[in-house]
Amino acid sequence: MNAIQTALETRSSSLLDVENIRADFPILGITVNDKPLVYLDNAASSQMPRQVIDRLVHYQTKQHANIHRGVHYLSEVATSEFEVARRKLQHFINAREEREVIFTSGTTEAINLVMHGYGRKYICAGDEIILTTLEHHANIVPWQMLAEEKGARIRVVPVNDAGELLVDEYEKLFNERTKFVGVTHVSNALGSINPVKEMIAFAHARGVPVLVDGAQAAPHTAVDVQDLDCDFYAFSGHKLCGPTGIGILYGRASILEDMQPFKGGGDMILSVTFEKTTYNTIPHKFEAGTPPIAAAIGLGAAVDYLSGIGMDAIAAHEHALLKYATDQVQSMPGVRIIGTAGQKAAVLSFAVNGVHPHDIGTLLNQEGIAVRTGHHCAQPVMQRFKVPATSRASFAFYNTLDEVDALVAGIRNVQKIFT
Incomplete structure (x- = not known):
């Protein structure tokens, strides 16, 4: 199944009305460096809906x-x-x-x-x-x-x-x-x-x-x-x-x-x-x-x-986002996913050959994309996988396939700069 088919099936099978959900989160409407915010740092802290x-x-x-x-x-x-x-x-x-x-x-x-x-x-x-x-x-x-x-x-x-x-x-x-x-x-x-x-x-x-x-x-x-x-x-x-x-x-x-x-x-x-x-x-x-x-x-x-919203619906949507992102990123030459467990939550940690994670985070931020870089307060994990740090995209139920596409495009731009 190619990426387009995967995206179409994910969109059609989603249990959530993501656009209406996103309207509950005022911060998702801001721009960063004149680009729409793509917030993929939910493992560090999620955003807060208007109701809260x-x-x-x-x-x-x-x-x-x-x-x-x-x-x-x-x-x-x-x-x-x-x-x-x-x-x-x-x-x-x-x-x-x-x-x-x-x-x-x-x-x-x-x-x-x-x-x-x-x-x-x-x-x-x-x-x-x-x-x-x-x-x-x-x-x-x-x-x-x-x-x-x-x-x-x-x-x-x-x-x-x-x-x-x-x-x-x-x-x-x-x-x-x-x-x-x-x-x-x-x-x-x-x-x-x-x-x-x-x-x-x-x-x-x-x-x-x-x-x-x-x-x-x-x-x-x-x-x-x-x-x-x-x-x-x-x-x-x-x-x-x-x-x-x-x-x-x-x-x-x-x-x-x-x-x-x-x-x-x-x-x-x-x-x-x-x-x-x-x-x-x-x-x-x-x-x-x-x-x-x-x-x-x-x-x-x-x-x-x-x-x-329903925790089962949230889990299903986030799993679909993770699968789509994983399929996209793992097909990119020079990009390694760190952590490929059979059972995963919506976290995608990765390394790009020849590029420090902090540089990845800085360049993605220029495109309005927020990811976390560093050892994530889990240094024994970094030592186990022999990396000093990773870049981590973490998804929430208000994230979209378009935002995954923005992440993938951003990683490609990083590679172009460093080649």
């Missing part, structure tokens, strides 16, 4: 107050809206209870919360923590800090040349000292979708809890934490059409109840004396201080928006 922007403005102009601390009208309204947002997130990931949803500043804080609250309490000298080669630094560095503090050891699951985890090697890493597993659901650098459900089941059969970094999965596919049976699941709002500075940690209630708080302060206590502090119930035990109230409410609006 309007909800933020409504809160700031009609409902703003501090929560959980007042009996006046605005405080009660703000508290109610904040907790409504928590329930929306509960339903979005199918958590059993709303108290299993903890608001954080993002995936990074969520993982650090687990490291401090669970790891520092239960990981001891000689214990082992299993991570994977595909992890973002946010799911490596906290565990290294813990291992150094406790005298524990990090074990790492390798990947094959396609960027797929070697599950047999993962299973071989388990022994009586294995006490924790941290695994990304989707690689931010390669787009590889990991078999996390099977990995969780294997770990649980050996009594080992599992944290899943869902930052790159939650925006692109339906997440069901009960079906996955994970102990922790973390993701960020700004990657799924929500505000920055907000994220979610899902935790199994029975584990959260036994964990120690990450931060101390107001609202995470029941009583305080200089002799003793009694901690609040979950989730409040882990939400010290004034939370990002507006951002949480905005995130609730974002999951409403995504759910209204």
